[in-house]
Amino acid sequence: DGGITQSPKYLFRKEGQNVTLSCEQNLNHDAMYWYRQDPGQGLRLIYYSQIVNDFQKGDIAEGYSVSREKKESFPLTVTSAQKNPTAFYLCASKAELLRELFFGEGSRLTVL
């Protein structure tokens, strides 16, 4: 089945460690996005990429990094510089000619 796969679903990390969240899509979508959601809040954009080897900062990019080496993959690294990394992270993708955004199931990161 076509879709967006995020892994891991749950991740625990000690302070000071970098972690990488995986996002893979087999929908042949051009654009991919990372959002962060805190409890009781809406989603905020971290990074997005419209084509391979290119990406742009969203509203809360500090302390995060991404890469887009393949169309299917858009991993997110939460670095030790991110002050409040505990959150629910959602990856999304969109086809160029369509307007709808589709989401993966999310990754829940807890920093101990």
Next chain:
Amino acid sequence: GIQVEQSPPDLILQEGANSTLRCNFSDSVNNLQWFHQNPWGQLINLFYIPSGTKQNGRLSATTVATERYSLLYISSSQTTDSGVYFCAPTQGGSEKLVFGKGTKLTVNP
């Protein structure tokens, strides 16, 4: 950037009731989507509706772009409708959806 306000923040219904969720936005938009986030966190597309009215089963949505609001109607609600409903517009040539804080809906049996 564009500001998005959703109301009410919380809504509790008995199964079978109807409801209207509202989304106000501060600027003109060229895209607007409604999403349902289920209790496990998954976000599901409901509607892409920058203007006009659409219906899908018990759900329908209307966007009046000139007056900067969108409405989501849920009729004959079911317990599976519970979750958080988000409105997310974009403006101009931006690719970035801006999310409201959502309306948390609880449908009791």
